[in-house]
Amino acid sequence: MKGPPRIATARLLLSRPVPGDAEAIFARYASDPEVTRFLGWPRHQSIADTEAFLAISDLEWERWPAGPYVIRSRDDGGLLGGTGLAFETTHEAVTGYVLAKDSWGQGYATEALAAMVDLARLSGVRCLSALCHSEHRASSHVLEKCGFVSDRSRITQVEFPNLKPGALQDAACYVMVL
16 A cells, blocks of 8 residues: 555644755754764755755655655644655565754654554554664654564664764664554
């Protein structure tokens, strides 16, 4: 089943990103060193980096049931961040989220992640996972609140390019069987 291009939650609108989102994505979160600190993708240095992400996003949407989503406020339509599903197989996907600094601590990550869990179920995903840097306590809390369980047997070494490029660091693997 193909995921919807738009998902509404109580306070959020999640939508498939479009080329017109590039400048806002770059300015709001993708170029911010503090926001991208614990992410698995490099901080965007230019709008061209964001445009490349949007091209990859389109490919993901063509190949799989869903892909990246931008997160907007239902109240004013302002861009808050991003989330989505990255499919590894038709039954396994990875999720995550990123929010602009002024959107932290308001429950948006939990609300967006819950929407991704629902989308994964509807898309036939049986195992949904997320990686989290061992020091990122706020993100661990969001994952656990949404029903993910830390799989201690799957602590892995991952590059977090915005912390130490090329260096592998501990990341906890959170899993949810759907």
